[in-house]
Amino acid sequence: MLEVRNLTKRYGGLSAVSEVTTTIEKGRIHAVIGPNGAGKTTFFNLISGAQRATAGSIVFEGQDVTGLRADQVARLGISRTFQTTSLFDMASVVDNLIVGHRLRTRSGLLDVLVNSPRLRREEALCRQKAREALDFVGLSHVANRMAGDISQEERKRVAFALAIATEPRLVLLDEPAGGVNPEETVGLADLIRKMVRHGLTVCLVEHKMDMIMSLADRITVLNYGEKIAEGTPAEIRANPAVIDAYLGSE
Numbered sequence: 001m002l003e004v005r006n007l008t009k010r011y012g013g014l015s016a017v018s019e020v021t022t023t024i025e026k027g028r029i030h031a032v033i034g035p036n037g038a039g040k041t042t043f044f045n046l047i048s049g050a051q052r053a054t055a056g057s058i059v060f061e062g063q064d065v066t067g068l069r070a071d072q073v074a075r076l077g078i079s080r081t082f083q084t085t086s087l088f089d090m091a092s093v094v095d096n097l098i099v100g101h102r103l104r105t106r107s108g109l110l111d112v113l114v115n116s117p118r119l120r121r122e123e124a125l126c127r128q129k130a131r132e133a134l135d136f137v138g139l140s141h142v143a144n145r146m147a148g149d150i151s152q153e154e155r156k157r158v159a160f161a162l163a164i165a166t167e168p169r170l171v172l173l174d175e176p177a178g179g180v181n182p183e184e185t186v187g188l189a190d191l192i193r194k195m196v197r198h199g200l201t202v203c204l205v206e207h208k209m210d211m212i213m214s215l216a217d218r219i220t221v222l223n224y225g226e227k228i229a230e231g232t233p234a235e236i237r238a239n240p241a242v243i244d245a246y247l248g249s250e
Protein backbone atom coordinates (compact mmCIF):
# COMPACT_ATOMS: atom_id res chain seq x y z
CA MET A 1 0.00 0.00 0.00
CA LEU A 2 2.80 2.42 0.91
CA GLU A 3 6.34 2.14 -0.41
CA VAL A 4 8.94 4.37 1.18
CA ARG A 5 12.37 4.42 -0.47
CA ASN A 6 15.52 6.00 0.99
CA LEU A 7 13.42 8.62 2.75
CA THR A 8 15.61 11.34 4.23
CA LYS A 9 15.01 14.58 6.13
CA ARG A 10 18.01 16.67 7.07
CA TYR A 11 18.12 19.75 9.28
CA GLY A 12 21.54 21.23 8.58
CA GLY A 13 23.97 18.57 9.71
CA LEU A 14 21.35 16.48 11.53
CA SER A 15 19.49 13.70 9.74
CA ALA A 16 16.14 13.34 11.51
CA VAL A 17 15.23 10.57 9.05
CA SER A 18 18.03 8.91 7.15
CA GLU A 19 17.54 6.73 4.05
CA VAL A 20 14.62 4.80 5.47
CA THR A 21 13.15 2.16 3.17
CA THR A 22 10.06 0.22 4.17
CA THR A 23 6.72 -1.09 2.92
CA ILE A 24 3.40 -0.89 4.71
CA GLU A 25 1.14 -3.75 3.66
CA LYS A 26 -2.57 -3.23 3.07
CA GLY A 27 -4.86 -4.28 5.91
CA ARG A 28 -2.05 -4.57 8.45
CA ILE A 29 -1.01 -2.81 11.64
CA HIS A 30 2.53 -1.53 11.18
CA ALA A 31 4.30 0.03 14.16
CA VAL A 32 7.26 2.43 14.15
CA ILE A 33 9.20 2.45 17.41
CA GLY A 34 12.45 3.89 18.69
CA PRO A 35 13.93 6.10 21.41
CA ASN A 36 13.02 9.77 21.83
CA GLY A 37 14.36 11.78 18.90
CA ALA A 38 14.68 8.69 16.67
CA GLY A 39 12.73 10.38 13.87
CA LYS A 40 9.31 8.76 14.25
CA THR A 41 7.22 11.93 14.14
CA THR A 42 9.35 13.33 11.31
CA PHE A 43 8.72 10.09 9.40
CA PHE A 44 4.95 10.67 9.79
CA ASN A 45 5.35 14.35 8.84
CA LEU A 46 7.06 13.34 5.60
CA ILE A 47 4.45 10.73 4.65
CA SER A 48 1.52 12.99 5.47
CA GLY A 49 2.94 15.97 3.57
CA ALA A 50 3.42 18.15 6.65
CA GLN A 51 7.13 18.36 5.77
CA ARG A 52 9.04 17.89 2.52
CA ALA A 53 11.65 15.18 2.29
CA THR A 54 15.24 16.14 1.55
CA ALA A 55 15.58 12.96 -0.52
CA GLY A 56 13.81 9.68 -1.23
CA SER A 57 10.35 8.77 -2.43
CA ILE A 58 6.91 7.90 -1.08
CA VAL A 59 4.55 5.89 -3.26
CA PHE A 60 0.96 5.34 -2.09
CA GLU A 61 -1.15 2.76 -3.94
CA GLY A 62 1.17 3.05 -6.93
CA GLN A 63 1.07 6.85 -7.04
CA ASP A 64 4.12 8.97 -6.27
CA VAL A 65 3.05 11.32 -3.45
CA THR A 66 6.53 12.66 -2.65
CA GLY A 67 6.41 16.44 -2.16
CA LEU A 68 2.61 16.76 -2.18
CA ARG A 69 0.97 19.11 0.33
CA ALA A 70 -0.81 17.72 3.40
CA ASP A 71 -4.29 18.51 2.02
CA GLN A 72 -3.44 16.74 -1.26
CA VAL A 73 -2.14 13.69 0.61
CA ALA A 74 -5.29 13.67 2.79
CA ARG A 75 -7.54 13.76 -0.28
CA LEU A 76 -5.63 10.83 -1.78
CA GLY A 77 -6.46 8.69 1.26
CA ILE A 78 -3.77 9.08 3.95
CA SER A 79 -4.73 10.68 7.23
CA ARG A 80 -3.06 11.05 10.60
CA THR A 81 -3.34 11.95 14.25
CA PHE A 82 -0.88 14.03 16.26
CA GLN A 83 0.88 13.42 19.57
CA THR A 84 -1.20 16.21 21.06
CA THR A 85 -4.80 16.52 19.95
CA SER A 86 -5.48 20.21 19.34
CA LEU A 87 -9.17 20.97 19.67
CA PHE A 88 -11.21 24.15 19.93
CA ASP A 89 -12.10 23.71 23.60
CA MET A 90 -15.00 26.17 23.50
CA ALA A 91 -16.67 24.40 20.54
CA SER A 92 -18.66 21.17 20.62
CA VAL A 93 -16.97 17.90 19.75
CA VAL A 94 -19.01 17.53 16.56
CA ASP A 95 -18.18 21.10 15.44
CA ASN A 96 -14.48 20.33 16.04
CA LEU A 97 -14.84 17.41 13.66
CA ILE A 98 -16.46 19.54 10.96
CA VAL A 99 -13.77 22.23 11.14
CA GLY A 100 -11.05 19.58 11.40
CA HIS A 101 -12.34 17.90 8.26
CA ARG A 102 -12.14 21.20 6.34
CA LEU A 103 -8.68 22.02 7.67
CA ARG A 104 -7.41 18.63 6.58
CA THR A 105 -8.77 18.61 3.05
CA ARG A 106 -8.39 22.25 1.98
CA SER A 107 -5.28 24.14 1.07
CA GLY A 108 -6.04 27.64 2.40
CA LEU A 109 -7.35 28.92 5.71
CA LEU A 110 -9.68 31.34 3.86
CA ASP A 111 -11.26 28.40 2.12
CA VAL A 112 -11.89 26.90 5.54
CA LEU A 113 -13.31 30.01 7.18
CA VAL A 114 -15.26 31.60 4.35
CA ASN A 115 -19.00 30.98 4.57
CA SER A 116 -19.56 30.24 0.88
CA PRO A 117 -22.76 28.65 -0.48
CA ARG A 118 -20.71 25.66 -1.59
CA LEU A 119 -19.38 25.15 1.93
CA ARG A 120 -22.88 25.53 3.39
CA ARG A 121 -24.08 22.79 1.03
CA GLU A 122 -21.19 20.60 2.10
CA GLU A 123 -21.87 21.28 5.75
CA ALA A 124 -24.82 18.88 6.06
CA LEU A 125 -22.80 16.07 4.52
CA CYS A 126 -19.82 16.96 6.71
CA ARG A 127 -21.99 16.94 9.84
CA GLN A 128 -23.33 13.51 8.91
CA LYS A 129 -19.80 12.16 8.36
CA ALA A 130 -18.70 13.68 11.66
CA ARG A 131 -21.55 11.94 13.50
CA GLU A 132 -20.72 8.62 11.81
CA ALA A 133 -17.06 8.98 12.80
CA LEU A 134 -18.03 9.77 16.40
CA ASP A 135 -20.31 6.75 16.47
CA PHE A 136 -17.48 4.56 15.13
CA VAL A 137 -15.10 5.62 17.91
CA GLY A 138 -17.79 5.25 20.60
CA LEU A 139 -18.26 8.95 21.31
CA SER A 140 -21.82 9.67 20.16
CA HIS A 141 -22.75 10.53 23.74
CA VAL A 142 -20.28 13.46 23.87
CA ALA A 143 -21.02 14.88 20.39
CA ASN A 144 -22.59 18.05 21.74
CA ARG A 145 -20.31 18.48 24.74
CA MET A 146 -17.67 21.24 24.73
CA ALA A 147 -14.34 19.74 23.65
CA GLY A 148 -12.68 21.34 26.69
CA ASP A 149 -14.86 19.24 28.98
CA ILE A 150 -14.00 15.75 27.73
CA SER A 151 -11.38 13.39 29.19
CA GLN A 152 -7.89 12.69 27.81
CA GLU A 153 -9.05 9.27 26.59
CA GLU A 154 -12.03 10.86 24.85
CA ARG A 155 -9.68 13.41 23.23
CA LYS A 156 -7.68 10.48 21.87
CA ARG A 157 -10.88 9.00 20.44
CA VAL A 158 -11.76 12.38 18.88
CA ALA A 159 -8.32 12.29 17.22
CA PHE A 160 -9.23 8.90 15.72
CA ALA A 161 -12.58 10.30 14.57
CA LEU A 162 -10.85 13.28 12.95
CA ALA A 163 -8.54 10.89 11.12
CA ILE A 164 -11.28 8.61 9.80
CA ALA A 165 -13.77 11.39 8.92
CA THR A 166 -11.85 12.09 5.70
CA GLU A 167 -12.46 8.43 4.72
CA PRO A 168 -8.80 7.45 4.39
CA ARG A 169 -7.41 4.05 3.48
CA LEU A 170 -4.18 4.52 5.45
CA VAL A 171 -4.18 6.08 8.93
CA LEU A 172 -1.03 7.21 10.73
CA LEU A 173 -1.51 7.28 14.51
CA ASP A 174 1.10 9.25 16.47
CA GLU A 175 1.13 7.96 20.07
CA PRO A 176 -2.55 6.97 20.09
CA ALA A 177 -2.36 5.84 23.73
CA GLY A 178 -0.16 8.65 25.09
CA GLY A 179 -1.31 9.88 28.49
CA VAL A 180 -4.10 7.35 29.06
CA ASN A 181 -4.27 4.60 31.71
CA PRO A 182 -3.69 0.86 31.02
CA GLU A 183 -7.39 0.01 30.89
CA GLU A 184 -8.07 2.83 28.43
CA THR A 185 -5.04 1.70 26.41
CA VAL A 186 -6.70 -1.70 25.93
CA GLY A 187 -9.86 0.05 24.72
CA LEU A 188 -7.89 2.15 22.21
CA ALA A 189 -6.07 -0.95 20.95
CA ASP A 190 -9.49 -2.56 20.37
CA LEU A 191 -10.53 0.51 18.42
CA ILE A 192 -7.43 0.20 16.21
CA ARG A 193 -8.31 -3.47 15.54
CA LYS A 194 -11.85 -2.39 14.67
CA MET A 195 -10.45 0.14 12.15
CA VAL A 196 -8.51 -2.64 10.46
CA ARG A 197 -11.56 -4.93 10.43
CA HIS A 198 -13.36 -2.14 8.57
CA GLY A 199 -10.73 -2.13 5.84
CA LEU A 200 -8.25 0.49 7.04
CA THR A 201 -4.49 0.07 7.10
CA VAL A 202 -2.82 1.46 10.23
CA CYS A 203 0.70 2.68 10.90
CA LEU A 204 1.35 3.78 14.45
CA VAL A 205 4.08 5.31 16.56
CA GLU A 206 3.86 4.34 20.20
CA HIS A 207 6.10 3.97 23.25
CA LYS A 208 3.83 1.50 25.06
CA MET A 209 5.57 -1.77 24.25
CA ASP A 210 2.88 -4.11 25.61
CA MET A 211 0.38 -2.48 23.28
CA ILE A 212 2.73 -2.61 20.29
CA MET A 213 3.77 -6.21 20.84
CA SER A 214 0.17 -7.43 21.05
CA LEU A 215 -1.17 -5.22 18.26
CA ALA A 216 1.41 -4.89 15.49
CA ASP A 217 1.80 -7.29 12.56
CA ARG A 218 5.13 -5.71 11.72
CA ILE A 219 7.49 -3.31 13.46
CA THR A 220 10.07 -0.89 12.08
CA VAL A 221 12.68 0.32 14.56
CA LEU A 222 14.32 3.71 14.10
CA ASN A 223 17.38 4.97 15.93
CA TYR A 224 19.05 8.32 15.19
CA GLY A 225 16.88 8.52 12.06
CA GLU A 226 18.04 5.19 10.65
CA LYS A 227 16.11 1.97 10.35
CA ILE A 228 17.98 -0.51 12.53
CA ALA A 229 15.53 -3.41 12.39
CA GLU A 230 12.23 -4.57 10.96
CA GLY A 231 10.15 -7.67 11.57
CA THR A 232 7.40 -9.34 13.54
CA PRO A 233 7.01 -8.50 17.25
CA ALA A 234 8.78 -11.77 18.17
CA GLU A 235 11.70 -10.98 15.84
CA ILE A 236 12.00 -7.44 17.17
CA ARG A 237 11.87 -8.54 20.80
CA ALA A 238 14.78 -10.92 20.17
CA ASN A 239 16.89 -8.53 18.07
CA PRO A 240 20.12 -7.62 19.91
CA ALA A 241 20.49 -4.24 18.16
CA VAL A 242 16.96 -3.28 19.22
CA ILE A 243 17.48 -4.44 22.78
CA ASP A 244 20.69 -2.44 22.88
CA ALA A 245 19.22 0.76 21.39
CA TYR A 246 15.74 0.72 22.84
CA LEU A 247 14.15 -2.23 24.56
CA GLY A 248 16.98 -2.71 27.03
CA SER A 249 16.18 0.65 28.57
CA GLU A 250 12.45 -0.10 28.93
Ligand code: ATP
Nearest residue numbers: 011014015016034035036037038039040041042043
Ligand atom coordinates in the same frame (compact mmCIF):
# COMPACT_ATOMS: atom_id res chain seq x y z
P1 ATP B 1 9.74 11.41 20.29
O1 ATP B 1 9.62 9.96 20.57
O2 ATP B 1 10.40 12.19 21.41
O3 ATP B 1 8.45 12.05 19.83
P2 ATP B 1 10.69 11.18 17.54
O4 ATP B 1 11.23 9.82 17.32
O5 ATP B 1 9.31 11.45 17.06
O6 ATP B 1 10.80 11.59 19.07
P3 ATP B 1 11.42 13.47 15.94
O7 ATP B 1 10.52 14.42 16.67
O8 ATP B 1 11.03 13.04 14.59
O9 ATP B 1 11.71 12.19 16.85
O10 ATP B 1 12.87 14.14 15.89
C1 ATP B 1 13.99 13.53 15.25
C2 ATP B 1 15.19 14.42 15.36
O11 ATP B 1 15.01 15.58 14.53
C3 ATP B 1 15.46 14.94 16.78
O12 ATP B 1 16.85 15.00 16.97
C4 ATP B 1 14.87 16.35 16.74
O13 ATP B 1 15.51 17.18 17.65
C5 ATP B 1 15.15 16.77 15.30
N1 ATP B 1 14.17 17.72 14.78
C6 ATP B 1 12.85 17.51 14.64
N2 ATP B 1 12.24 18.57 14.09
C7 ATP B 1 13.23 19.49 13.88
C8 ATP B 1 13.27 20.83 13.33
N3 ATP B 1 12.17 21.43 12.88
N4 ATP B 1 14.46 21.44 13.27
C9 ATP B 1 15.59 20.84 13.70
N5 ATP B 1 15.64 19.59 14.22
C10 ATP B 1 14.48 18.93 14.32
